[in-house]
Amino acid sequence: MSEHKYPSSLNKLDKDIGYRKLEIVEPYYKPSSFPSNMIIPIHGPDGEVNEWLMIELQGDVLSKTDSPLEGKNLGDLHFSQENGDPILFIGHHVLFGKVVALEKPMLVTKRNTTSGSLQYDVVSVIRRKLLFKTRPKPIILSASKKV
Secondary structure, three states, X not given: OOOOOOOHHHHHOOOOOOOOEEEOOOOOOOOOOOOXXXXXXXXXXOOOOEEEEEEEEOOOOOOOOOOOOOOOOOOEEEEOOOOOOEEEEEOOEEEEOEEEEEEEEEEEEEEXXXXXXXXXXXXEXXXXXXXXXXXXXXXXXXXXXXX
């Protein structure tokens, strides 16, 4: 295999994500052995990469009907004015969470094979998550009493 030279900025990818496309130019391993670390060159600085937040919930989110949840409104997300903590309202339940930095950033990619080579477009980078680790609390409104 030929020797490849890459910019030193690839070594600090988690700090400087200014590239949009990942392209596997040539495999850097023998097909019989897969390394624990593989270098994938990143090409195409054509703009800023959006930053997304990941939401981590404890338990399951179920639909009242058998229809899939994709594309449906999950709930209302608010942030506390006091300390910026996230508050999530789902139906008649409220969840209180924290903003947590990820140990290692993650990339959201989309596979692109239109150019004839294997290529991944970077859609977004995730550096933080909203962690809701407590059980949801029910929202109960008491009816006013008439006297």
